[in-house]
Amino acid sequence: MHALKLAPFxxxxxxxxxxxxxxxxxxxxxxTSCKVLSQEPLVxxxxxxxxxxxxxxxxxxxxxxxxxxxxxxxxxxxxxSYKNDSxxxxxxxxxxxxxxxxxxxxxxxxxxxxxxxxxNSCKALND
Numbered sequence: 073m074h075a076l077k078l079a080p081f082x083x084x085x086x087x088x089x090x091x092x093x094x095x096x097x098x099x100x101x102x103x104t105s106c107k108v109l110s111q112e113p114l115v116x117x118x119x120x121x122x123x124x125x126x127x128x129x130x131x132x133x134x135x136x137x138x139x140x141x142x143x144x145x146x147x148x149x150x151x152x153s154y155k156n157d158s159x160x161x162x163x164x165x166x167x168x169x170x171x172x173x174x175x176x177x178x179x180x181x182x183x184x185x186x187x188x189x190x191x192n193s194c195k196a197l198n199d
Contacts, residue, residue, distance in 0.1 A: 106194040114187050116194050129187065134177035135161070136186075140170045 103122075109115040114129040125142040140146075151165035154172055162173040178186070 106197040108191055108194055131183040136174040138172045142168045
């Protein structure tokens, strides 16, 4: 079953290969913060080492559509890592945005369960 990938910013950070200061008081001690901006659709904002991204998760036609928009261009190696991930069907990369479509189909109930897990993981990241 396709899992909502809560941490695309880790791949982004590895690809950018730099560390920037993040003075946000909402960041945890490792320089990472996570905030749920919306639950319908689910939009999660993450910041790690100064790299900010917003990830939107929607269920369309029993497929999960995940759109990651970063505050800078996404390197080609990040796009390639998504293309090599067997959880995804279609992948579209365009400058600072990656849009993926799940390979597997999910029911509305399965999607709601995954959304709740992602929300809880986001909240736990800040503890």
